[in-house]
Amino acid sequence: MTSIDPIRWGILATGGIAAKFATDLALLDDNVLAAVGSRRPEAAQEFAGRFGGSRAHGTYEELAADPDVDVIYVATPHGRHVEDVMLCLEAGKHVLCEKALTMNATDSAALVAEARERGLFLAEAMWMRTNPNVRRVHEIATSGAIGEIRQVRAELSHVSRADSVRLWDPALGASALLDVGIYPLTFAHLVLGEPVDIAASGTLTDQGIDDNAGAVLTYASGAVASIAWSQVSAGDSSAVVAGTTGRIEVPARFHEATSLRHGDGDDLTTISEPVIGRGYAHEIQEVAACLRAGATESALLPLDETVSIQRQMDEILSLLGVAAR
Numbered sequence: 001m002t003s004i005d006p007i008r009w010g011i012l013a014t015g016g017i018a019a020k021f022a023t024d025l026a027l028l029d030d031n032v033l034a035a036v037g038s039r040r041p042e043a044a045q046e047f048a049g050r051f052g053g054s055r056a057h058g059t060y061e062e063l064a065a066d067p068d069v070d071v072i073y074v075a076t077p078h079g080r081h082v083e084d085v086m087l088c089l090e091a092g093k094h095v096l097c098e099k100a101l102t103m104n105a106t107d108s109a110a111l112v113a114e115a116r117e118r119g120l121f122l123a124e125a126m127w128m129r130t131n132p133n134v135r136r137v138h139e140i141a142t143s144g145a146i147g148e149i150r151q152v153r154a155e156l157s158h159v160s161r162a163d164s165v166r167l168w169d170p171a172l173g174a175s176a177l178l179d180v181g182i183y184p185l186t187f188a189h190l191v192l193g194e195p196v197d198i199a200a201s202g203t204l205t206d207q208g209i210d211d212n213a214g215a216v217l218t219y220a221s222g223a224v225a226s227i228a229w230s231q232v233s234a235g236d237s238s239a240v241v242a243g244t245t246g247r248i249e250v251p252a253r254f255h256e257a258t259s260l261r262h263g264d265g266d267d268l269t270t271i272s273e274p275v276i277g278r279g280y281a282h283e284i285q286e287v288a289a290c291l292r293a294g295a296t297e298s299a300l301l302p303l304d305e306t307v308s309i310q311r312q313m314d315e316i317l318s319l320l321g322v323a324a325r
Ligand SMILES: NC(=O)c1ccc[n+]([C@@H]2O[C@H](COP(=O)([O-])OP(=O)(O)OC[C@H]3O[C@@H](n4cnc5c(N)ncnc54)[C@H](OP(=O)(O)O)[C@@H]3O)[C@@H](O)[C@H]2O)c1
Pocket: 013, 014, 015, 016, 017, 018, 037, 038, 039, 040, 043, 044, 075, 076, 077, 078, 080, 098, 099, 100, 125, 127, 166, 172, 178, 179
């Protein structure tokens, strides 16, 4: 697939993030919502009507089999990503799957192996990585402009409503780490790579899901990252990267940054790269660019890092006392 224009997207599921993604997709001329699939035919019809007359499929299987879809965006709760991604890959479709890619590293590695074997594109929809301001953070941090990186601090939290079933039901993959903690963890990985040691502590609900926690990660360079995440507290959700000659500050919410400041203590320069829509447009553009180039992996959304971060999440969940799922 090197010359398809526009890229024809299918969206699998009709929930909250599916609607936000479709809204950003509509902003891009060279990408089109071709079809939507839902477990509920009436929800597929409603979604298709709301977002521009795409085909409505009353099952995920029908969407996966739609011959006029190039790539499917999987937007179900993470507890069922394995089966939904497999359905799409088996039907020969490229896939962009919401975070967390799966519930554990073994499953993520299996999906990655399956996509590679089939020569199909796969990426985790870790949109923060494609945000132009976060890309600048990465660029500045790895350029040496603030010296050697010694510390990263990042936190993402919110107070989740009791009726947000996905966030509380273990069967759907509920976990504050998999839902929001994955962002500060990925941010630390972007700047510092793989840690050599992880310590973590936090609280679990009566049903055994982590709802409020933090971790300290140590790297071979001696750098340390302090990350925190919560679905029961209203934190500031900012991030800082500190080097031996300066720092980068990313104001709230750092994972959807609209600006950053960098420099030494008294002399910080502000950068504000334009963000298209709510920011999902950038991951859509990245996937489209890969598909047009015939690439099955994205350098901005690298699969090996996705698996490494899942492995780190396995370790953190184990340290928190969460049973393996
Ligand atoms: N990138 C981001 O900013 C961001 C933000 C929020 C969430 N997410 C990720 O996106 C995924 C979905 O989150 P969401 O907030 O969109 O969830 P949601 O609003 O609950 O929607 C999930 C959708 O999945 C489908 N689904 C299939 N089986 C289901 C089940 N057993 N229970 C409930 N829904 C089921 C439903 O669509 P149908 O009824 O149409 O089949 C439902 O509307 C999660 O992996 C989450 O981590 C990412």
